[in-house]
Amino acid sequence: MSAGMILIVMVAGLLLAMTLNADATLRKSNAKGDGWRNGVASVIATVSDTFQFTFLRTRVDAALGKNQGSRIDAAELVRRQQEAQAAQDAYAASRPPTIAAPTSSAPLHLWVGGDSITQTLGASLQRVLATTGVFTSTLDYHVSTGLARPDYFNWPEHLVRDVLPKDQPSVLVMMFGANDGQNMTDRQGRGLTRGSPEWLAEYRRRVAATMDLLKSPTDDRLTIWCGPPPMGPGTKVRGMDEIAHIVWSEAQTRPWIQYFDTWPFLSDDELRYVLEAPSADGQRRVLRQADDVHMSVAGADRVAWAILARIGTLIDLSSGRIAPPPGETAPASVAERREVPESMPGSE
Amino acid sequence: MLFPTIDFAVFFVVVFTGSWILRPHRRAWRWFILAASCVFYGWWDWNFLYLLLASIGINWLFGVVIHRALTPDGERTPLSIWLVRAAVVVNLGILGYFKYFSFFVSAVADRLDSLGISVSAPVLRIVLPVGISFFTFQALSYVIDIGRGHWRRPLPLLDFAVYLSFFAHLVAGPIVRASEFVPQLDHIPDPRYVRASEAFMLIFRGMFKKVVISSFLATQIVDPVFRLPGAYDRWEVLWAIYAYAIQIYADFSGYTDIAIGVALLLGIRFPLNFDAPYTATSLQDFWRRWHMTLSRWLRDYLYIPLGGNRGSKLFTYRNLFLVMLLGGLWHGANWTFVIWGSIHGGYLIGERVVKERWVGHERGVPPRVVKVLQWFLTFNVVCLAWVFFRAPSVSDAFAVLWRLVVGTGSDANVTLLLILVVLASLASQFVPERFPKRAERWFGGLAPILQIAALALGLVMIDALGPEGVAPFIYFQF
Structure with a gap:
């Protein structure tokens, strides 16, 4: 075949593939935030949808049960859930959950999930929990996800449709935010600029609704919602302090949600981002990966042991083995904040 | 840049077109491919490019001086042998610094610790440049082959740069030898018959x-x-x-x-x-x-x-x-x-x-x-x-x-x-x-x-x- 003909086949083939795949490309592009790629993907998707070129990909996805993004709002899911629970007369008044003390023969099941940061954190937490002998666990992270783009991955829907009924965890540990620093669209279809008062209000609404979804009608489920940590100054991830404040303040009124403050465990004495910090044994360890966003194994271990300690204050873990190696934990001087402020220096 | 991405598809369409247009013009084609390879590699982190360019420069210079140190018949001399050794040490030194230094430091600290000598190992975060093992091995094969008298003359700098940086094999191989790659630079393929x-x-x-x-x-x-x-x-x-x-x-x-x-x-x-x-x-x-x-x-x-x-x-x-x-x-x-x-x-x-x-x-x-x-x-x-x-x-x-x-x-x-x-x-x-x-x-x-x-x-x-x-x-x- 001649080079000219190859070029024609290649370009035409790629264009055809982009047209047939337009919706999937747009979803992936949306998840990464706004930019020129997003603009191009939107135009192609509009044209492609108009002529229904995407039907093949849509059918393949449906057959494979893939791409759980949807426009269902978390508040709508809450309404449906409350209606169903009210019908069963099961929606109890708000009170702290009561969870039986686990034993090795009757371990607690813990589910840990969230965005890609949860991959390392979840792996560490699973390892740490396994050492106690009184937990089983599931790690369920989805890269490039959060609460900002339910059309890419709808976390509230995933939680009520898959996690709660199928996994039936007694404890959930979750973290979002690193992919949420982008513009959003509200229920009326209005575009909201990241960080604007409207954006913050919409994000708060989504956090609150997701928290409400996690309430057990029998008050036997605890959720540890981890606020996002500070991100490195060289990264494009911004506004983690605002998200942490929203999650913290919404958790205050919901006894079934416990806010866990990762921030101090991954920052210096002045609560600014640090790459490395001393552990309880005095050795300095690198806490973050090269991208200054994700945690290193040492950073994740440090947070995981702190989360376990926090769970230990809420559930009787006396039958488990809890002996953190000092090399994996933060010094005793590092502790969660009593209040999470709306903004932190260096995070804007 | 990852192969199975839209970014690479767009990049490759441009490179494919430019490559076949410029192929008859040997020098222009080489510069074009070198530039394309730099864009491909720099897509990860532009700072990595300095290392790649340094590796190209250092190994090309070694190639030249090693070749000069050989006898006119291409036989080894004590100087050429030492120069090859120096090239190996420099290349492995660079590779060792990026790949093994942190491991070495922590291993020494652990050993001392086990002997009761507590030392605080310095915290190092050395970012491993993508593909460094592959292009270092390719560079080594070139200078060693020159030292063995396998090349009648060292490669021109541009040819060597294209060989070492060629984007298709740059980050994960195959580990192509200069003797396999460089002759293809001079042979202009027929654009009517591409496989x-x-x-x-x-x-x-x-x-x-x-x-x-x-x-x-x-x-x-x-x-x-x-x-x-x-x-x-x-x-x-x-x-x-x-x-x-x-x-x-x-x-x-x-x-x-x-x-x-x-x-x-x-x-x-x-x-x-x-x-x-x-x-x-x-x-x-x-x-x-x-x-x-x-x-x-x-x-x-x-x-x-x-x-x-x-x-x-x-x-x-x-x-x-x-x-x-x-x-x-x-x-x-x-x-x-x-x-x-x-x-x-x-x-x-x-x-x-x-x-x-x-x-x-x-x-x-x-x-x-x-x-x-x-x-x-x-x-x-x-x-x-x-x-x-x-x-x-x-x-x-x-x-x-x-x-x-x-x-x-x-x-x-x-x-x-x-x-x-x-x-x-x-x-x-x-x-x-x-x-x-x-x-x-x-x-x-x-x-x-x-x-x-x-x-x-x-x-x-x-x-x-x-x-x-x-x-x-x-x-x-x-």
Whole structure:
């Protein structure tokens, strides 16, 4: 075949593939935030949808049960859930959950999930929990996800449709935010600029609704919602302090949600981002990966042991083995904040 | 820049067009390809480019001075030998700094600590530049070959820069030698006859292996089991080990397939890097089929200079073991790679000993049965070694193996689909070469409009069957 003909086949083939795949490309592009790629993907998707070129990909996805993004709002899911629970007369008044003390023969099941940061954190937490002998666990992270783009991955829907009924965890540990620093669209279809008062209000609404979804009608489920940590100054991830404040303040009124403050465990004495910090044994360890966003194994271990300690204050873990190696934990001087402020220096 | 992404597709369309337009203009084409390769590499981190350009400059200079130090007949001199040694030290020094320095510092600190001398090891975060092991080995092969008098004259700087930086092989091989690559720079291929069918089939096969097979096995069973082996049943652990063997093959050979296909579309042919390695009936056979360009490199620049098999049996065994040990360490600074290399080295020696004693003692065992047993044993030894290759630490590897013995519980993660994918991937290695060739001919015989449709549908299906987002290739970390 001649080079000219190859070029024609290649370009035409790629264009055809982009047209047939337009919706999937747009979803992936949306998840990464706004930019020129997003603009191009939107135009192609509009044209492609108009002529229904995407039907093949849509059918393949449906057959494979893939791409759980949807426009269902978390508040709508809450309404449906409350209606169903009210019908069963099961929606109890708000009170702290009561969870039986686990034993090795009757371990607690813990589910840990969230965005890609949860991959390392979840792996560490699973390892740490396994050492106690009184937990089983599931790690369920989805890269490039959060609460900002339910059309890419709808976390509230995933939680009520898959996690709660199928996994039936007694404890959930979750973290979002690193992919949420982008513009959003509200229920009326209005575009909201990241960080604007409207954006913050919409994000708060989504956090609150997701928290409400996690309430057990029998008050036997605890959720540890981890606020996002500070991100490195060289990264494009911004506004983690605002998200942490929203999650913290919404958790205050919901006894079934416990806010866990990762921030101090991954920052210096002045609560600014640090790459490395001393552990309880005095050795300095690198806490973050090269991208200054994700945690290193040492950073994740440090947070995981702190989360376990926090769970230990809420559930009787006396039958488990809890002996953190000092090399994996933060010094005793590092502790969660009593209040999470709306903004932190260096995070804007 | 990752191969299976839209970014690369756009990049390649531009490079393909520019390359064929500029191909008759030798100098312009070389500058164009060099610039394209810099963009490709700089896409990860522009700072990496400084290292690549430094490697090009340093090794080209070494090539020039080593060549000048040879006799007019191309014979070695004491000066040329010392210069080659200096080039090796400089290259391995750079590689060592990026790959091994942190490991060395922490190992020394741990050793001192065990002796009761408490030292606080400095915290280092040395970012490993993508592909450094590959282009360093290529540069080394060039300067060593010059020192051996294999080149009549050193390469012009531009040719050497294009050779070392050529984007298709830059980050994960194959490890192409200058003697294979450079002659193709002067030979201008006919743009009317490009081996498009072969190239497209390689690219598709590579993408399918990487995006669909490798990703599926990683998320379905390999990553969860290696993350927390204690939570899994022995059958799940066993299938996770087999699945990893397929995953790493699909990932690495998938990358090389795409690299070879991409280069072929530009009129450049790379050497084969994989040849159905899991059909091997001995470990020696395995290494003739797995990462063939690395095996070849280790043979020519390590095993033979160490003395090869030109000595006693023990001398040969020592050389074999050392080569495999260093081959393991090439992958990274971790005791897991040392054990991985030791398993291969030790088994290669054991294999030779057994073969020598076996000759004449077959006692009527049907050759086919022997072959099957040899295959089974080889495959399982390779899988055992992969456990150390995949596990983050030696204790994690032993935790996986221990679980294989004591693991009880539900085997819910061993699904029919998983078994089918592993077995089908393994079986595909036994498919005779004529079948892929037939598929190539079929694609080549299609009308262009049908080729366009096949290309588009293939891409859509791979994207649909794969996970959201593309994980980096496993071998990028080496």
